Amino acid sequence: MPQLRDHVACYGLGERGLVFPNAVGKPLRRTLFRSRIWRPSLVRAGLLGSVQHTGSHEFTGRWVDDEGRANALVRETYAAAVKAVASVAGTGLRFHDLRHSYATWLVDDGVPPNMVQRVMGHESVTTTLQLYTRRTENHRRILDALGGSMLGADGPDDDDPDDGPAGAMAVLR
Numbered sequence: 001m002p003q004l005r006d007h008v009a010c011y012g013l014g015e016r017g018l019v020f021p022n023a024v025g026k027p028l029r030r031t032l033f034r035s036r037i038w039r040p041s042l043v044r045a046g047l048l049g050s051v052q053h054t055g056s057h058e059f060t061g062r063w064v065d066d067e068g069r070a071n072a073l074v075r076e077t078y079a080a081a082v083k084a085v086a087s088v089a090g091t092g093l094r095f096h097d098l099r100h101s102y103a104t105w106l107v108d109d110g111v112p113p114n115m116v117q118r119v120m121g122h123e124s125v126t127t128t129l130q131l132y133t134r135r136t137e138n139h140r141r142i143l144d145a146l147g148g149s150m151l152g153a154d155g156p157d158d159d160d161p162d163d164g165p166a167g168a169m170a171v172l173r
Contacts, residue, residue, distance in 0.1 A: 038095050039086035048092040051081040061085035103132040 004019065014021020022028050042048035049063030054074070059081035062072045071088070075081040099120065106116045107129075117128040 034095065035087070039089070039092065040082050042092050043082045043085045043089070049085040049089045051078060051085060053078070063089035066090040100132050100134070103128060104134050107133045 008019060013019065014025035015027075018025070018027060020028060022032060039048060043051060043061070043063075049061060051059055051061045054060040057076050059075050059078050060072055061075065061081040061084055062070065063085050064070055065088075073081070073084055073088075075084055103116055103120055106119065107113060113125050113129055116133070117125040120128055120132060122128045122132070
């Protein structure tokens with residue numbers, strides 16, 4: 001609640017008391033969130049191309065399109081290059097994909113499937129297991145792909161309950 005109060009004090013409320021409105025006070029729409037927030041965030045994180053400072057007023061954006069071709073563009077500001085790459089790059093990670101990762105991490109951490117089903121809001125545990133989870137042979141491969149360094153210098157420890165996907169997520173929070 002303190003963070004929400006601070007947010008409202010700083011930004012005010014939108015139309016009809018919205019706490020997180022768009023720039024003109026109206027409700028956020030999925031399509032605008034995707035194009036204005038999600039895809040640029042993926043570019044800045046290096047997951048949907050990249051932007052590098054290449055001259056005094058020159059930023060080069062690079063990405064690989066859906067056909068596997070490398071592309072580049074140049075803009076005068078970092079923000080303009082990020083926006084341009086976000087609008088033309090391939091499909092990339094969808095926001096909804098995070099639900100699949102979350103369900104998989106819960107199952108890999110030993111959370112019973114019926115509890116994962118309830119957390120995910122699924123009517124049937126079959127939906128959770130068949131559509132949302134991907135059993136991994138070893139969750140360390142996932143952590144390596146995400147950058148095991150976020151777990152600390154010594155990496156995951158099988159005897160430490162804070163390690164593993166749930167521990168990694170706590171570090172990211």
